[in-house]
Amino acid sequence: MNVVVVGGGSWGTAFSRLLLDHGHAVTLACRDPEQAAAIRASMHNPRYLTSVELAGIAATTIAEAPIEEAILVVVAVPSAAFAGVVSALPGTAPVLSLTKGLDPGTGDRLSTLVRDRPVAVLSGPNIAEEVARGLPAAAVIACESMPLAVQLQLALNSGAFRVYVSDDLVGVELCAAAKNVIALAAGGADGLALGDNAKAALVSRGLAEMARLADAAGARPETFAGLAGMGDLIVTCWSKSGRNRRAGELIAQGATPEEAARAIGMVVEGLTTAPVLRDLAHRLELELPITDGVCAVLGGISLIELVGQLMGREPTFE
Numbered sequence: 514m515n516v517v518v519v520g521g522g523s524w525g526t527a528f529s530r531l532l533l534d535h536g537h538a539v540t541l542a543c544r545d546p547e548q549a550a551a552i553r554a555s556m557h558n559p560r561y562l563t564s565v566e567l568a569g570i571a572a573t574t575i576a577e578a579p580i581e582e583a584i585l586v587v588v589a590v591p592s593a594a595f596a597g598v599v600s601a602l603p604g605t606a607p608v609l610s611l612t613k614g615l616d617p618g619t620g621d622r623l624s625t626l627v628r629d630r631p632v633a634v635l636s637g638p639n640i641a642e643e644v645a646r647g648l649p650a651a652a653v654i655a656c657e658s659m660p661l662a663v664q665l666q667l668a669l670n671s672g673a674f675r676v677y678v679s680d681d682l683v684g685v686e687l688c689a690a691a692k693n694v695i696a697l698a699a700g701g702a703d704g705l706a707l708g709d710n711a712k713a714a715l716v717s718r719g720l721a722e723m724a725r726l727a728d729a730a731g732a733r734p735e736t737f738a739g740l741a742g743m744g745d746l747i748v749t750c751w752s753k754s755g756r757n758r759r760a761g762e763l764i765a766q767g768a769t770p771e772e773a774a775r776a777i778g779m780v781v782e783g784l785t786t787a788p789v790l791r792d793l794a795h796r797l798e799l800e801l802p803i804t805d806g807v808c809a810v811l812g813g814i815s816l817i818e819l820v821g822q823l824m825g826r827e828p829t830f831e
Contacts, residue, residue: 514538514584514668519575519598521548523561523779524611525589527645529570531674532587534647540571542578544590549574561779565645580604585665591780592690593617596626607631607661609654613689613745614782615789620796622686631661634682635669636689637740638748640755644674651675653740655685677740684732685741688723692746693757693783694790695719697807699750700761701816715803716750721831722801726790729797757783765816787811802826 514537518529521543529541543549551559552572558565580586581604590598592614599608608627613636616626624632637652644650654669654676656662662678670676679685695716702712723746724737736742749755760781763773774781791808794801806819 515579515582516540516585516587517542517578517580517583518587518589519578519580519602520589520611521545521552521558521561521572522589522591523641524639525587526558526562526565526567527641528587528589528611530565530567530645531669533569535669535671537668539569540573540578540583541567542573542575542580544575544594546574548572562642562645575601580606585609585668588612592623592782592785595623599627602630605630607633609665610634613693614786615690615793617785617789620789620793622683622690624682624686631658632656633658633661633665634685634689635665636685636745638744640748640752642754647673649673649675651677651740651744653677653679653685655679655682655741657682679736679739679741681733681736683730684727684736687727687730687732688736688742689745690782690786691723691726691790691804692719692742692749693781694787694804694807695722695746696749696755696757697761697764697783697787698803700755700758700763701765701810701819702761703758704762704765705816705820707820712750716746719750719803720746722803725799726794726797726801729799756781760784764810770811783807784811 516532516537517540518525519542529539532539549572556568557563583606586606587609589611592612595612633654633656635652635654639650639652654662654665666676666678702715756777760773770784787807791804810816810819
């Protein structure tokens with residue numbers, strides 16, 4: 514396929530390499546002209562996954578990319594930029610979203626912002642560095658159109674990257690957004706050295722929050738236990754290279770959210786998603802204590818105080 518990947522971050526870079534390895538013609542469209550020029554000159558991304566070989570991939574700006582001729586447009590930009598990017602896409606090619614978050618302006622799922630063309634979402638435990646190295650991984654493609662989901666599955670599935678399909682677009686998107694917020698809390702547990710028992714309990718209760726949220730929005734329970742739910746939550750909360758986990762760890766050690774994001778040097782989606790997710794839960798009249806607590810910490814209360822509040826809640830049924 515002729516594919517344009519919009520977004521020159523770590524996941525866009527890794528996915529471009531994955532597509533190339535699957536025999537597709539790939540254009541990597543960057544928002545920054547200097548970054549695109551550097552990739553063309555060196556065949557490496559100067560900012561992200563710098564060791565990944567990009568020979569055979571065309572690098573351009575978004576404005577110069579052959580989007581109208583593409584069979585597929587892959588969007589791998591931060592959630593805050595997603596609406597602006599997809600609204601300006603020419604042509605009618607399907608969009609495959611790699612972005613894990615909610616629209617910060619409206620609280621909407623990102624797939625709902627794609628107009629006048631089919632849209633699918635890819636999610637799962639996919640650390641970009643590992644995918645770029647060809648290490649085994651699995652993902653799920655969610656789409657309301659099963660023919661499109663299966664077409665994308667066949668185009669991406671391999672011995673190193675196993676792809677499943679689902680028609681639960683709501684569940685996959687909400688799990689992908691919520692797991693980053695739980696990962697901030699898990700990183701906080703690491704930063705305070707609270708131990709494996711505390712972290713496992715936190716992640717388990719975080720999964721319960723994800724399930725309540727997605728169920729209220731009409732998603733299916735099996736999605737929470739799958740790759741987009743439990744799978745992505747586990748890797749995000751434990752991986753040393755996970756941005757959200759690392760941000761939570763830095764905040765627990767005294768950094769402000771802004772300082773943590775600067776130290777990481779990449780977008781930390783959980784910091785953007787947490788208040789949007791909290792507001793969505795309030796509209797749905799749901800109780801998400803971990804999400805509320807993360808927002809309180811981002812607003813200035815101490816993490817030690819939050820731990821006390823969570824542990825001191827009234828005992829209840831699981």
